[in-house]
Amino acid sequence: xKPKSLAAFYDACAPGAESVGxxxxxxxxxxxxxxFNVFSLADIPLAPPMTFERRAYYKITLCRxxxxxxxxxxxxxxxxxxxFLVTPRLPYRWLPLTETPxxxxxxxxxxxxxxxxxxxxLAELPIFQAGAYPVWEVAEADCATxxxxxxxxxxxxxxxxxxxxxxxxxxxxxxxxxVQKLQPVPAPLATHSASERVATQFxxxxxxxxxxxxxxxxLRLRSATDYANQLAVHVxxxxxxxxxxxxxxxTAFIGQRLTQEAKILLKQTAWSISEIADSxxxxxxxHFCTFFKRYTGQTPGDFRHLAVFGA
Numbered sequence: 001x002k003p004k005s006l007a008a009f010y011d012a013c014a015p016g017a018e019s020v021g022x023x024x025x026x027x028x029x030x031x032x033x034x035x036f037n038v039f040s041l042a043d044i045p046l047a048p049p050m051t052f053e054r055r056a057y058y059k060i061t062l063c064r065x066x067x068x069x070x071x072x073x074x075x076x077x078x079x080x081x082x083x084f085l086v087t088p089r090l091p092y093r094w095l096p097l098t099e100t101p102x103x104x105x106x107x108x109x110x111x112x113x114x115x116x117x118x119x120x121x122l123a124e125l126p127i128f129q130a131g132a133y134p135v136w137e138v139a140e141a142d143c144a145t146x147x148x149x150x151x152x153x154x155x156x157x158x159x160x161x162x163x164x165x166x167x168x169x170x171x172x173x174x175x176x177x178x179v180q181k182l183q184p185v186p187a188p189l190a191t192h193s194a195s196e197r198v199a200t201q202f203x204x205x206x207x208x209x210x211x212x213x214x215x216x217x218x219l220r221l222r223s224a225t226d227y228a229n230q231l232a233v234h235v236x237x238x239x240x241x242x243x244x245x246x247x248x249x250x251t252a253f254i255g256q257r258l259t260q261e262a263k264i265l266l267k268q269t270a271w272s273i274s275e276i277a278d279s280x281x282x283x284x285x286x287h288f289c290t291f292f293k294r295y296t297g298q299t300p301g302d303f304r305h306l307a308v309f310g311a
Contacts, residue, residue, distance in 0.1 A: 003053070003054040003055055003056035003088055004051075004053055004054065004055050004056060005056050006035060006056065006057055006107070006109070009023075009055070009057075009107070010023065010024065010025055012045070013043070013044055013045060016045070021040075021042055021043035021044070021045070022043055022045065023037070023039050023043050023044060025037065026038075026157055027157075027158065033111055033112065033114065033165070034108065034109050034110070034111030034112025034113070034114065035057070035107075035108060035109045035111070035112055036106070036107070036108045036112045036157075036165070036168055036169075036172070037106065037107050037108075037157070038104065038105070038106040038107075038150060038153040038154050038157055039104070039105060039106075039154070040102075040103070040104060040105075040154075041061070041063060041096075041101050041102060041103045041104065041105060042100065042101075042102065044105070049093075049095060050093050050094055050095065051093065052070060052091055052092070052093040052267065052268060053091050053093075053268060054088060054089075054090065054091045054211060054268075055086055055088060055092075056088055056109075057086075057088065057107050057108065057109050058085070058086060058087055058088070058107065058108050058109065058110075058122075058128075059085070059086035059105060059106070059107040059108075060083075060084075060085055060086075060105070060106050060107075060175060060176075060179065061082075061083070061084050061085075061086070061094065061103065061104070061105040062081075062082075062083050062103045062104050062105075062138065062143065062146050062147065062150065063081070063082045063083075063084075063094075063096070063101050063102075063103040064080075064081050064101065064102040064103045064143070065080070065096065065097075065098035065100070065101035065102055065103070066078070066079070066080050066096075066097040066098050067079065067082055067094060067095060067096045067097050067098070067101060068094070068095040068097060069082060069084045069092065069093075069094050069095075069135045070092060070093045070094075070095075071084075071090055071091075071092045071133060071134075071135065072090045072091060072092070072260060072263070072264055073259075073260050073263030073264055073267070074133055077135045078097075079135075079137045080137070081137060081138045081140075081143055082135060082136070082137060082138065083135070083136045083138045083146070083179065083182070084134060084135040084136070085127060085128070085134035085135075085179070086107075087128055087134070089207075089210070089211065090264075091264055091267075091268050103147075104146075104147065104150035104151075104154070106150065106153060106172065106175070108172060110122065112169065112172075113169060113172070113173075122176075125176070125180055126180065126183075127176075127179060127180050127183065136182055136183060138182070142178070142182060145178060146175060146178055146179075149171055149174055149175045149178065150175070152171050153168060153171045153172070153175075156168055156171065195241045195244055195245055196245060198231060198233060198237075198238065198241045199241055199242055199245040199246060201231055202227055202231060202238065202241075202242065202250070202253075203253075205221065205227060205230060205231070206221075206227070206253065206254065206257055207257075209221060210257065210261050211261065211264070212261060212265060212279050212280070214279070215271055215275035215276070215278050215279040216278065216279070218278055218279055218280070218281045219279070219280055219281035222254075222281040223251075223254070224238065224239065224249075224250035224251050224254065227250060227254075228250075235250070238250050239251075255291070255295060256295070258280055258291070259291075259292065259295040259296060261280065262276060262280060262288075262292055262300065263296075263303065263307075265279070265280075266300055266303055266304040266307060267303075267304070267307040267308075273285055273288070273289075273300045273301065273304075276288070276300070277289075288300065
């Protein structure tokens with residue numbers, strides 16, 4: 001379940017003898033730091049259908065034309081003018097439902113944004129955090145604003161300007177903030193109270209265990225007590241802090257995240273149900289099946305069958 005690399009992306013989207021367009025690595029990237037590219041959706045070959053998997057990079061796509069976007073364990077999103085984000089955390093698939101979708105796409109990695117030093121950490125923005133569902137229907141005015149930024153990026157990418165990579169970072173941050181403003185979420189950049197700090201540390205610790213790359217070794221932290229010990233607090237204190245700051249208990253958070261990862265593994269991998277149970281730290285398959293049915297109303301086998309065959 002290794003994430004799809006940038007090289008694999010370019011191999012799949014390279015210009016071919018039978019295709020009109022195609023996507024190539026950008027010129028002059030060796031002069032900069034990290035990786036960045038921008039291109040028209042018209043340049044992306046639409047066949048064969050995109051696979052449902054994680055990517056090892058970030059991507060921002062603005063699509064004019066009916067399409068379907070599938071994320072992790074969420075129901076597919078259908079839209080006519082759609083903006084969606086891709087992060088290394090979540091598997092996704094984009095299925096254009098019109099023959100010639102219009103729009104733009106830019107892809108980049110963490111290293112590309114590091115030299116910008118804006119003071120903002122990409123993963124701390126609400127739209128890039130775990131649990132976010134980064135797909136929106138876009139109004140015409142917002143669509144035009146973002147298209148103008150994509151066009152500036154495309155123009156600058158092939159320019160001879162000596163500092164174009166710095167300018168491209170500026171354009172990328174501008175686009176990211178325009179996207180963030182579409183769905184503002186109250187989330188302070190820095191926490192102040194002791195309770196907020198503990199809650200933030202718990203969330204980070206929980207998310208560090210995912211995505212699961214192989215059935216073994218199993219999760220290192222599995223219970224509320226495991227997390228409390230790692231954070232050097234009493235489990236009752238951790239539960240109280242999370243309940244006060246988020247409205248959920250430690251066990252509820254762990255259960256929801258395990259359920260999401262279980263759905264992803266059942267849908268995305270060929271691992272057996274026993275291997276998935278082991279990977280997520282369950283003592284045996286029976287305990288995993290009971291847990292999964294309690295959270296979803298389905299057995300793991302039924303969920304996998306519906307995800308694969310649709311019936």
